[in-house]
Amino acid sequence: MPNNLKHTGNKLKIAVASGKGGTGKTTVSANLAWAASAIGLDVAYLDCDVEEPNGHIFLKPVIEQSRPAGHLIPKIDSDLCTGCGQCAKICQFNALLCLGQEVLVSPELCHSCGGCIRVCPEKAISEVSREIGRLDIGHSGKIRFVQGVLNVGEVMSPPVIKAVKNEGADTDLIIIDAPPGTSCPVIETIRDCDKVILVTDATPFGLHDLTLAVEVVRVMNLPFAVVINRCDIGNNQVLSWCQAEHIPVLAKIPDDRRIAEAYSRGEMIARALPEYQSTFTDLLNKILADFPDTERHAS
Amino acid sequence: MKELVVISGKGGTGKTSVTAAFAALASHCVLADCDVDAADLHLILNPRVICRRNFSGGKRAKIIQNECTACGLCQSICRFDAIQIHNEGTDAPTFTVDPIACEGCGVCAHFCPSKAIDFSLAINGQWFTSDTRFGPMVHAKLGIAEENSGKLVALVRSEAKKIAEQRFIDFILVDGPPGIGCPVIASISGAGLVLAVTEPTLSGLHDLNRIIKLAHHFQIPIMACVNKWDINEELTLEIEKQARSQDVRVCQRIRYDPAVTQAQLETQSVVEFGNSPAAEDIKNLWHTVSERMNEL
Numbered sequence: 001m002p003n004n005l006k007h008t009g010n011k012l013k014i015a016v017a018s019g020k021g022g023t024g025k026t027t028v029s030a031n032l033a034w035a036a037s038a039i040g041l042d043v044a045y046l047d048c049d050v051e052e053p054n055g056h057i058f059l060k061p062v063i064e065q066s067r068p069a070g071h072l073i074p075k076i077d078s079d080l081c082t083g084c085g086q087c088a089k090i091c092q093f094n095a096l097l098c099l100g101q102e103v104l105v106s107p108e109l110c111h112s113c114g115g116c117i118r119v120c121p122e123k124a125i126s127e128v129s130r131e132i133g134r135l136d137i138g139h140s141g142k143i144r145f146v147q148g149v150l151n152v153g154e155v156m157s158p159p160v161i162k163a164v165k166n167e168g169a170d171t172d173l174i175i176i177d178a179p180p181g182t183s184c185p186v187i188e189t190i191r192d193c194d195k196v197i198l199v200t201d202a203t204p205f206g207l208h209d210l211t212l213a214v215e216v217v218r219v220m221n222l223p224f225a226v227v228i229n230r231c232d233i234g235n236n237q238v239l240s241w242c243q244a245e246h247i248p249v250l251a252k253i254p255d256d257r258r259i260a261e262a263y264s265r266g267e268m269i270a271r272a273l274p275e276y277q278s279t280f281t282d283l284l285n286k287i288l289a290d291f292p293d294t295e296r297h298a299s
Numbered sequence: 300m301k302e303l304v305v306i307s308g309k310g311g312t313g314k315t316s317v318t319a320a321f322a323a324l325a326s327h328c329v330l331a332d333c334d335v336d337a338a339d340l341h342l343i344l345n346p347r348v349i350c351r352r353n354f355s356g357g358k359r360a361k362i363i364q365n366e367c368t369a370c371g372l373c374q375s376i377c378r379f380d381a382i383q384i385h386n387e388g389t390d391a392p393t394f395t396v397d398p399i400a401c402e403g404c405g406v407c408a409h410f411c412p413s414k415a416i417d418f419s420l421a422i423n424g425q426w427f428t429s430d431t432r433f434g435p436m437v438h439a440k441l442g443i444a445e446e447n448s449g450k451l452v453a454l455v456r457s458e459a460k461k462i463a464e465q466r467f468i469d470f471i472l473v474d475g476p477p478g479i480g481c482p483v484i485a486s487i488s489g490a491g492l493v494l495a496v497t498e499p500t501l502s503g504l505h506d507l508n509r510i511i512k513l514a515h516h517f518q519i520p521i522m523a524c525v526n527k528w529d530i531n532e533e534l535t536l537e538i539e540k541q542a543r544s545q546d547v548r549v550c551q552r553i554r555y556d557p558a559v560t561q562a563q564l565e566t567q568s569v570v571e572f573g574n575s576p577a578a579e580d581i582k583n584l585w586h587t588v589s590e591r592m593n594e595l
Contacts, residue, residue: 054505152512183336208342264501264534
């Protein structure tokens, strides 16, 4: 059992992602965190799907602390501002508009690049934090739990994702539940991970979106492997594609109506259907086996 | 002209399957796939691409190596950790921009004392106008690990609108992305009607409530329907109750039906695939939704 991971000093960051939504990212990541905790690992579960965070439904954490998550936006000192317009000119995101002597800020468009502050010749711009979401920090049994929640109506999730990742960095194993898709929120989530587990289902949609997700992790040079959920629902093309591409398939989870029902009620599969515990324990061991330092202690 | 956007909050609830079936049921419409970072509608509609264009949503920095003096200023001012140093500690360090981390803010290029950073339009993806068996379609593919999905969504919608005007088609059907962030807001802002497709799970309930708030926030009329309702009837009732309490019209439920996946394997929408419980339910749902569209 790899129960000595905490002594290796290595922090492993594993992201669970997918191109397509609803393939079972949260099921896999929450049950992986459960499996790690069950064998005594010091583990954190980070929910980076901040637009629709659902891990809390299954892990039912005790939240010890909530605090705002924000991004930095410019604040114009109108006494110092001469209306020269250089700030609006440098801003690539149309967050600043110079009208005569006045500069209008559209905070939701600001990417916090700091260009306006640096360019202002009058030093009339300072930075203030603007809340766009919140962080919830707590635990579920021995699993450390962190989730980010984007406020409804906000456009940009990456700053909240960044805040979640900064908060969860001190356990030995970190399981990250990523948002769906292939664009900025996913990139922000997986960019510094040690391995990405791509969850798909065995349908044409699942296969298509898996190929996109694989392109992303390949471009980013991240080690990855696949889990096929509802592996018997459609056809074998996901499996044969993975074989042709030499992509390891670490687990296959059947289309079991009892899993769907337990999921619908917010129950952890590993608890509601103990016969699936070994699926997640085996998956965890296969993931850990990829890291030689971990494996050395995993005897 | 009327525009219906199908969204879900949570992914994988059946948005695209419902949209494809609606396309088959609507006599003539313009289709827009706004799930630009994981588009799937084309897998059912098998579009014949007529026109393919590059999409550029923003700029990207690139260091011109023979102009660069390796002063390192760009690295110290980049807020996105996008400037990488190579051969650090040697007498010939070099700097490059990590195109994936680059946010396109241009701060490095503006302040570079040697003017050694090129900052020009980047290609962030491609978009297509196509013909399908149900009418014209506009769709897109965001480049791998690219940004600006919201702008690409806005472009897809405006091109769909142009085609609708040119061809005198008065209905646009939009397949939306999951979530509540940038691409979703770009998909629904200014739309005539939003249909939220959810599933009877606690996750589905949680995410539906957030998407209802979003639609209310932008004052867009929203209807909701529960897909695969018979997986958990109790939760279906609870979801419908909570939706109604937020003044959301609840429409026809759709039964869980393996025919939906079987149809997908045959590149068909479920209503083309023959008689099945899901096809019957979606026809009833379409009836309700199109009536509501006519009231707008």
